[in-house]
Amino acid sequence: MSPVYRGRFAPSPTGPLHFGSLVAAVGSYLDARTQGGEWLLRIEDVDTPRNVPGAAENIIATLAAFGFEWDGPVLWQSRRREAYAAALAQLQATGLAYGCTCSRKEIADSASRPAIDGGLAYPGTCRHGLPAGRSARAWRLRVGAAEIAFDDRLQGHVAQQLERDVGDFVLLRADGLFAYQLAVAVDDQFQGISDIVRGADLLASTPRQIWLQQCMGWPTPRYAHLPVASNAAGEKLSKQTLAPALQVGQAAAALVGALRFLGQAVPAELARASVAEVWAWAHVHWSFAAIPRQAAIPLATLP
Structure with a gap:
């Protein structure tokens, strides 16, 4: 019989793990293990143009060297296109997903509202049918006017009005790749994930995943969004901001640093x-109650 708690860590292989990745891994791992739960490892490599050759294998080896132990085999998103296609087909059959012809330039020319996490909210150009003579480039999910809200274990009450804050969002991209929002919702359901502990940089996308879960008739996991580490410029530590890779020879010290950060x-x-x-x-x-209730912490402010 499966335990009540099942968590996961789901890095993207766009480069090596860094301190920010370690914070998320430590937080999710200890939340699962101290509650007698399982902890699964997923490689979110569905966005193949961003994948760096060898990065996934490096991530797995680094986690093992840092003492992480995951349950069951690693799940690779790149091997699950059929599952994503089946979910999209179900949404198409119910009329919740529709084809969209719009290019980024066309959206920029017609959108009037910024999206909550950057870019522009989709103005609904194609939701009532495609323009004459044009075919779908992508597939989007209809969103309603109702508010999507949840209580995050760390960040408190979070609410979004998806129609205003995001607009109908992409499920299948124009380049033929399935979008992150669809893949992550499908995989969380497939793996029976009960608790998602991850960085607060993903907080704004959570209502979209909850809406997808509701559309598919799936249960919604509990969420806890950890504070993310930022650099001196206030930017989140990431591969894009040239965060240094974790060094296996300094694993113990890095783990101590992640624990103190939390x-x-x-x-x-x-x-x-x-x-x-x-x-x-x-x-x-381990004390979950001791984790700071904020979205970001500059590393320079730590003792």
Whole structure:
């Protein structure tokens, strides 16, 4: 019988893991393990043009070297196109998904509202039918006027009016690739994920995933969005901001740093401990209540 709690860590292979990745991995791992739950590893490589050769294998090896232990085989999104196609077909059959001819330039020329996470909210140009003589380039999901709200375990009450804040969003892109929002919702359902612990940079996309779950008749997991680490310029640590890769030879120290970032009262002597000793301490002393309730923390402000 499966445990009540099932979490996951789902990196994209666009480069090596960095400190920000480690924070998300540590937070999700300890939340699962200290509740007697399973922790799964998923490689979110559905956006193939962004994948870096060898990055996925490097991520898996780095996680193993840092002492993470996941349950079951690794799930690869690039091998699950049939599952995404089946979900899209179900949404098409119910009329919730529709074809869209619009290019980015056309959307920019006709949109009047910014989207909540950058870009422009889709103005609904094609939701009542395609212009004469044109065929669909992408497929979008209809959104309603109702508010989508949830209570995040860290960030509190979150609410979005999707029609205003996002507009009908893409499920199948013009280049033939399935969009992140569809893939992640399908995979969370397939893997029976009960709890999603990830960075607050993904907070704004969560109502879209909840709407997808509702459209498909799937349960909604609990969410906890951890504070993300930012650099001196206030930018989230990422591959795009040239965050340095994790070094296996400094695994114990990096784990201690991630624990402290997450508000844990790590004793000074643990800085000289082994990876196994760090994890042993963390499993006993992990406190979810100690995690800062904010969306971002500049690394320069940490002690």
